[in-house]
Amino acid sequence: xxxxxxxxxxxxxxxxxxxxxxxxxxxxxxxxxxxxxxxxxxxxxxxxxxxxxxxxxxxxxxxxxxxxxxxxxxxxxxxxxxxxxxxxxxxxxxxxxxxxxxxxxxxxxxxxxxxxxxxxxxxxxxxxxxxxxxxxxxxxxxxxxxxxxxxxxxxxxxxxxxxxxxxxxxxxxxxxxxxxxxxxxxxxxxxxxxxxxxxxxxxxxxxxxxxxxxxxxxxxxxxxxxxxxxxxxxxxxxxxxxxxxxxxxxxxxxxxxxxxxxxxxxxxxxxxxxxxxxxxxxxxxxxxxxxxxxxxxxxxxxxxxxxxxxxxxxxxxxxxxxxxxxxxxxxxxxxxxxxxxxxxxxxxxxxxxxxxxxxxxxxxxxxxxxxxxxxxxxxxxxxxxxxxxxxxxxxxxxxxxxxxxxxxxxxxxxxxxxxxxxxxxxxxxxxxxxxxxxx
Amino acid sequence: xxxxxxxxxxxxxxxxxxxxxxxxxxxxxxxxxxxxxxxxxxxxxxxxxxxxxxxxxxxxxxxxxxxxxxxxxxxxxxxxxxxxxxxxxxxxxxxxxxxxxxxxxxxxxxxxxxxxxxxxxxxxxxxxxxxxxxxxxxxxxxxxxxxxxxxxxxxxxxxxxxxxxxxxxxxxxxxxxxxxxxxxxxxxxxxxxxxxxxxxxxxxxxxxxxxxxxxxxxxxxxxxxxxxxxxxxxxxxxxxxxxxxxxxxxxxxxxxxxxxxxxxxxxxxxxxxxxxxxxxxxxxxxxxxxxxxxxxxxxxxxxxxxxxxxxxxxxxxxxxxxxxxxxxxxxxxxxxxxxxxxxxxxxxxxxxxxxxxxxxxxxxxxxxxxxxxxxxxxxxxxxxxxxxxxxxxxxxxxxxxxxxxxxxxxxxxxxxxxxxxxxxxxxxxxxxxxxxxxx
Numbered sequence: 017x018x019x020x021x022x023x024x025x026x027x028x029x030x031x032x033x034x035x036x037x038x039x040x041x042x043x044x045x046x047x048x049x050x051x052x053x054x055x056x057x058x059x060x061x062x063x064x065x066x067x068x069x070x071x072x073x074x075x076x077x078x079x080x081x082x083x084x085x086x087x088x089x090x091x092x093x094x095x096x097x098x099x100x101x102x103x104x105x106x107x108x109x110x111x112x113x114x115x116x117x118x119x120x121x122x123x124x125x126x127x128x129x130x131x132x133x134x135x136x137x138x139x140x141x142x143x144x145x146x147x148x149x150x151x152x153x154x155x156x157x158x159x160x161x162x163x164x165x166x167x168x169x170x171x172x173x174x175x176x177x178x179x180x181x182x183x184x185x186x187x188x189x190x191x192x193x194x195x196x197x198x199x200x201x202x203x204x205x206x207x208x209x210x211x212x213x214x215x216x217x218x219x220x221x222x223x224x225x226x227x228x229x230x231x232x233x234x235x236x237x238x239x240x241x242x243x244x245x246x247x248x249x250x251x252x253x254x255x256x257x258x259x260x261x262x263x264x265x266x267x268x269x270x271x272x273x274x275x276x277x278x279x280x281x282x283x284x285x286x287x288x289x290x291x292x293x294x295x296x297x298x299x300x301x302x303x304x305x306x307x308x309x310x311x312x313x314x315x316x317x318x319x320x321x322x323x324x325x326x327x328x329x330x331x332x333x334x335x336x337x338x339x340x341x342x343x344x345x346x347x348x349x350x351x352x353x354x355x356x357x358x359x360x361x362x363x364x365x366x367x368x369x370x371x372x373x374x375x376x377x378x379x380x381x382x383x384x385x386x387x388x389x390x391x392x393x394x395x396x397x398x399x400x401x402x403x404x405x406x407x408x409x410x411x412x413x414x415x416x417x418x419x420x421x422x423x424x425x426x427x428x429x430x431x432x433x434x435x436x437x438x439x440x441x442x443x444x445x446x447x448x449x450x451x452x453x454x455x
Numbered sequence: 456x457x458x459x460x461x462x463x464x465x466x467x468x469x470x471x472x473x474x475x476x477x478x479x480x481x482x483x484x485x486x487x488x489x490x491x492x493x494x495x496x497x498x499x500x501x502x503x504x505x506x507x508x509x510x511x512x513x514x515x516x517x518x519x520x521x522x523x524x525x526x527x528x529x530x531x532x533x534x535x536x537x538x539x540x541x542x543x544x545x546x547x548x549x550x551x552x553x554x555x556x557x558x559x560x561x562x563x564x565x566x567x568x569x570x571x572x573x574x575x576x577x578x579x580x581x582x583x584x585x586x587x588x589x590x591x592x593x594x595x596x597x598x599x600x601x602x603x604x605x606x607x608x609x610x611x612x613x614x615x616x617x618x619x620x621x622x623x624x625x626x627x628x629x630x631x632x633x634x635x636x637x638x639x640x641x642x643x644x645x646x647x648x649x650x651x652x653x654x655x656x657x658x659x660x661x662x663x664x665x666x667x668x669x670x671x672x673x674x675x676x677x678x679x680x681x682x683x684x685x686x687x688x689x690x691x692x693x694x695x696x697x698x699x700x701x702x703x704x705x706x707x708x709x710x711x712x713x714x715x716x717x718x719x720x721x722x723x724x725x726x727x728x729x730x731x732x733x734x735x736x737x738x739x740x741x742x743x744x745x746x747x748x749x750x751x752x753x754x755x756x757x758x759x760x761x762x763x764x765x766x767x768x769x770x771x772x773x774x775x776x777x778x779x780x781x782x783x784x785x786x787x788x789x790x791x792x793x794x795x796x797x798x799x800x801x802x803x804x805x806x807x808x809x810x811x812x813x814x815x816x817x818x819x820x821x822x823x824x825x826x827x828x829x830x831x832x833x834x835x836x837x838x839x840x841x842x843x844x845x846x847x848x849x850x851x852x853x854x855x856x857x858x859x860x861x862x863x864x865x866x867x868x869x870x871x872x873x874x875x876x877x878x879x880x881x882x883x884x885x886x887x888x889x890x891x892x893x894x
Contacts, residue, residue, distance in 0.1 A: 019723040022732075025716045029709055036703035046703045085724040106542045107549070264475040264485045266758025270468055273759055277464045284458040285524040293461075313755040319705025320712055320756075 019086040020096040021103065027064050028104075028327045031057050043186075043429075045179045045421055047390055050323050051414075054330015065331045068098040105401075108328050111321025112394060113294040116210075117276050118314050119177060119391075120298020121307060123203045125245065131193075134370040135200030141369035142201060142385050143208045146172035146362030153358060158351050163220050164409055167399050170216050171413050172359045174209035175202040176389025176421065183425045184384065187432050194377050198384035201366070206295070206391060211237040213395055214289040220404050236286050244279070244296035248303040256305045268306060269313035275301060291394065326390070329397045329414075337408045338415070348408030355416040360386060360423070379431050387424035392417040458525040459535040460542065466503050467543075467766045470496050482625075482868075484618045484860055486829055489762050490853075493769015504770045507537040544840075547767050550760025551833060552733035555649075556715050557753050558616060558830075559737020560746060562642045564684065570632075573809040574639030580808035581640060581824050582647045585611035585801030592797060597790050599848065602659050606843050609655050610835060610852050611798045613648035614641040615828025615860065622864045623823065626871050633816050637823035640805070645734070645830060650676040652834055653728040659843050675725050683718070683735035687742040695744045707745060708752035714740060730833065765829070768836045768853075776847045777854070787847030794855040799825060799862070818870050826863035831856040 035049030035056070057064040063075040074097055082093045151169030154160040160168070180202055184195040215233040259271050276297040283293030301310060337348050367382030396413045399405045405413070474488030474495070496503040502514040513536055521532045590608030593599040599607070619641055623634040654672040698710050715736040722732030740749060776787050806821030835852045838844045844852070 018719060018729040022716045022720040022723065022729065026713065026720060029713050029716065033701075033703065033706075033709055033713075037701060040702045049703070085720075087726070103542075103545045106545060110546070262472075262476060263479045264472065264488070266754065266762075267472075269755040269758050270472055270762070274465065274468050274472075277461045277468065281458060281461040281465060281524075284461065287526070290457040290461065312751075313758075315705065316708040316752040316755055317759075319708050319752075323705075323709070 020082055020093060021100050023082055024065055024097075024100065024104065025324075027057055028053075028324055032323050032327050044425060045176075045182065045387070045389060047176075047179070047326060047393070048418060048421055050326040051330045051393065051418065054327035055333055055335065056330075057327075058331025058333065060333055060335040065104075065327075067328075067332050068101050070332065070334070104324060104328060107321050108325035111318060111323065111325040112397070113276060113280065113290065114314055114317040115322040115325070115390060116291055116294040116394070117272070117298040118311065118318055119206060120244075120295040120300075121302050121311060121314070122177065123206070123299055123302050124199070125203070125248065125299070125302060131196045131200045134197045134372060135204060137370040138197060138201035138366045138381060138385065139204035139208065142175060142205055142363050142366040143173040143212075145365065146358055147212070149358045149362055150355065153354060154351070157354070158347070160351075160409065163216075164405055167216050167220070167395075167404050168355065168409055168413055170209070170212045171392055171395035171399065172355070172362065172388070172416065173205065173212055174388055174391035174395065175205040175363070175385050176387045176391050177202040177206065179387040179389040179421060179424065180384050183428050187429065189380075189432070193374060194380045194384065197370075197376070198381055201385060205385075207241055209391060209395075210289075210292050210295050211241060213398065214283070214292040217289050217398060217402055217404075218287055220402055233287065237288055237292060240283060240286070240288060240292060240296060241299070244299040248300045252300060252303045255301065259306060268309050272297075272301060272310045272314065289398070291398065322390070325397060326393060329393055329400070332400060333411060333414050334407050335411055335414075338411050345408070348412065351408060352412035352415045355412045356419045359388065359416045359420050363420075377431075377435055380428065380435070383424055383428045383431060386427075387421045388417045389421045392420070459521055459532060460539050462521055463504055463536075463539065463543065464763075466496055467492075467763055471762050471766050483864060484615075484621065484826070484828060486615075486618070486765060486832070487857060487860055489765040490769045490832065490857065493766035494772055494774065495769075496766075497770025497772065499772055499774040504543075504766075506767075506771050507540050509771065509773070543763060543767060546760050547764035550757060550762065550764040551836070552715065552719065552729065553753055553756040554761040554764070554829060555730055555733040555833070556711070556737040557750065557757055558645060559683075559734040559739075560741050560750060560753070561616065562645070562738060562741050563638070564642070564687065564738070564741060570635045570639045573636045573811060574643060576809040577636060577640035577805045577820060577824065578643035578647065581614060581644055581802050581805040582612040582651075584804065585797055586651070588797045588801055589794065592793060593790070596793070597786070599790075602655075603844055603848055606655050606659070606834075606838050607794065607848055607852055609648070609651045610831055610838065611794070611801065611827070611855065612644065612651055613827055613830035613834065614644040614802070614824050615826045615830050616641040616645065618826040618828040618860060618863065619823050622867050626868065628819075628871070632813060633819045633823065636809075636815070637820055640824060644824075646680055648830060648834075649728075649731050649734050650680060652837065653722070653731040656728050656837060656841055656843075657726055659841055672726065676727055676731060679722060679725070679727060679731060679735060680738070683738040687739045691739060691742045694740065698745060707748050711736075711740060711749045711753065728837070730837065761829070764836060765832060768832055768839070771839060772850060772853050773846050774850055774853075777850050784847070787851065790847060791851035791854045794851045795858045798827065798855045798859050802859075816870075816874055819867065819874070822863055822867045822870060825866075826860045827856045828860045831859070 031053035032050040035053045036046040039046055039049040055061055059066050059070050059072050063072055064078055066072045066074060074094060079090045079093045083090045086093070147169040150172045151165045154165035154168055155162065177199065180198055184198070189195045211234070214237045215230065218233050219230060255275070259267060262271065276294055279297035279300070280290040280293035283296065284290050301307065304310065337345055338352060339345055340349055363385040364382035366385050367378035396410065396417065400410055470492035471489045474492045475485040478485055478488040494500055498505050498509050498511050502511055503517055505511045505513060513533060518529045518532045522529045525532070586608040589611045590604045593604035593607055594601065616638065619637055623637070628634045650673070653676045654669065657672050658669060694714070698706060701710065715733055718736035718739070719729040719732035722735065723729050740746065743749065776784055777791060778784055779788055802824040803821040805824050806817035835849065835856065839849055
C-alpha cells in the first residue's frame, strides 16, 4: 500500500512543481501549472494517475515498476492503485477546505467597505452577467439540461483573489483605486459564488429545481455568511483570548482547525456545502489578532494538499472530447468556446458597471475580474464529484478556467504598459511591467 | 459524509486539547493527554469514536445527534462512521510520518558525536536490556508467542527525545553533561529502535523468525540509516541549492515532502517499514541550512495529524482486559506489571552503563532515558495495525508507555531538587524545579 501511495504522491508533487516552476518563470499563475501537471499525468496524458471510475488503465510501465519494486503482482498494484484513490481524494479535500479557509481569512472586510459601492456594483455585475448569460445560453442555444447548465453558469461567477492580487502586486497597483475596487469585488464575488455553489450542489442532490427549496437554501446560505461576518466582529475577541490561554504546543493550528470543523459541521447540518463552512470559518477568523500566525500555519497544508486537489482535477479531465478532428466533438467545442467568450465578456464589462467621480481605468478593472483560478476549479471539482457534469461540459469549464486564468495576467500587464504613461490613478513613479520581472 | 467526518474531527480535537491543556498545567507531557482523550472517547470510554473492527457500537446518543442534524437515518450514520474510519487512519498515518520526519530532522548528529562514547554505551544498554529482558521474559515466564513477544520487547527500546528534552529544558539542564548524554543516547535509541521496528514488522508479515531474513533485513535497515547519514553530509547542500532556486510558493514544505515520499518509497521498495523512510528523510535534511524553516512548515502537520494518530491509538485500546475484578484478567495484569517494571528498570540501569572521568548524576541519566512517549506509541500503533498483538499485550504496552512517560518527568524533577544543592555538573545558578513553573 505505502509504496503505491508514496509513489503516487511523488508523481503528483514532482509533476506539479516542475510545471509550477516553469509557469512562475513565464509570470503566469502556478495553479495553471498544477492543473496542467494533472492533465499531463492523467486520463488525457500519460495515464500515471487515473481515477478508477474513469475506466482508463494505469500505464503498464508504471504498473511493472511498482510491481517489481514492491515485490507484488501487477494485479495487486492495480488493486492498490484503485483502493488508494479515495485516500488521495480525502487528502485533496483537506486541501480544498484549507484553501477556502485561507481565502476567507485573507478577505479584508474593512477594505471592502471602503470601496463598498463601486466594488458591490462590479461584483454584482460580475456574478449576474456570466451566470445568466452562461446558464440561459447553454439551455437556449445548446439544449443542455437545467442542472448542468446552472452549474456551468455558477462556475463562471467567481473571481480568483489570489491571482488578481498577485498580478496587481507585481505591477505595484495593489493600493491603486482599480486594485482596491477589484479586490473588494473579488471578495464579494467569492461570497456570492460560494453561496450559489452551496445552493446548486444541495439542489442537485434533491428533486431538481423548485422555487421553495431554492429560496430556502439561498436564505440559509446568506444567513450563514451574514452570521459569519457578525461573528467575526463579536466572537473573534473571545477566540483570541482563548488562544492566548492555551499552552500545549500547536495551539494556533488546532484552534483554527476546530473553528473550521465547527463551521463545516454547521454548514452541512443546515444542508449546505461544507465548502461554505470552510470559507465562513476563514471570514470569522479574518478579524482575529492572530490572523497572520494562523495563515502561517495553514499555508503548508494548502501548499501540500490543495496541490493534490488541483492535480486530481487535471488527472480526471478527458480532453479527447475537445479533439477537433473528431466530428462528434464539434458541438462540445462550440460549447467550450461559448463558455470562454461569456466568461471573458461577462467580467470585462463589469469595468463599466459603476459610476465614479474619479478617473478610473475601467479596462484594468474588467481584466482584473477575469481570472477564475482556484475558485473556478473548486466549482469544477465539486461538480465533477457530484456527477453533475457531462465530460464535454467538464472539459469546457476547464478550458474556461484555464483560458481566463492564463489571459488575465497577460492582458493586465499589456494594458498597464499601454496605460502607464498617463492615467492619474497609477503611480507614475512605477516602471512598466517588463522591468518588474522577479528575475 | 462530511457531517460525520467533521463531527469526528471535532470530538477528537476538542477531547485531545482539553486533556493536553490539563496535563501541560500539571507539567506532564501533552502526548499523555492525547492518549487519554482517545481512551476517554473510545472503546474503553464513551464509545464516541470506535474502530469498526472492534465490534463496539457507537454511542446511541451520538448516532441520534448526527442523524437528526444531518437528516439521515441512524443506519446511514453508522455506515458513514464505519466508512470514514479508514480516512481518519490515513490522515493519522500522515501525522505519524510527519512526526517521524520531524524527529529525524531534530536529531543533532554533530552533538551526538561529541558525547559519542558515553551516549553509545547508554543507548546500547537501553536497547539491549529492555529488549532482551522483555522478549525473553514474556516467552519464558508467560508463554507469549515469539512474534508478539519480540514486538513487545522492541516497543520498550525507544526513548522519547521530545519529552526528555522538554523536561531537561525546563530544569535548565539541556546543556549539562547529563542532558547531552541522554539526548545523544535518545537519538541513537530512535535509530536502533526504528531499525528493530522495521525488521520486526517485515518479519511478522513473512514466515516467522528465520535467521537469514533477519540478518538480511537488519543489514538493509542499518545500511539505510547509514546511507541517510551519509546523504545528510553529501546531498543536502544540493537540496539547499535546489530549494534556493525554487520560486513557486510553498517550496519548502513541498520539497521536504518530496524527500519524505522518496525515502518512504525507497524503504518500502527494499522491504522495510515506511516509518524508517520518514525518519531517514528527517536525518538527511537535519543537515540542511533550511532545517528551521522546514520544521516550521512541518509542525502544523504534526500538531494536527499526529494528534489524530495518538487519539486513535487510545480509542482502539480495550482497557477492560486490565480490570482487576475479573479473575480472567489476572494474567494480563501480571504481564502489564512485568512490562512496566522491565521498562523502568531496563532504562534506569543505563545510567551506570558507562565510564566517566567527570562526576555525573547517573540517576538523572537513567531517568532521562525512561519515557517512551510518542516513539513507544508508534510501535504500539503499528503493531496493532499489523495485528501482531493480543488485546492484553496491547493494553500492557499502553500502560508501559503511559507509566514511563508519566513517571519520568515527575522523578526527574524530584531527583533534581534533591541533587541541586551539590552536584558540580548542574549549574548552581539555576533554581530548583518548583520555581521554574511556566505560571
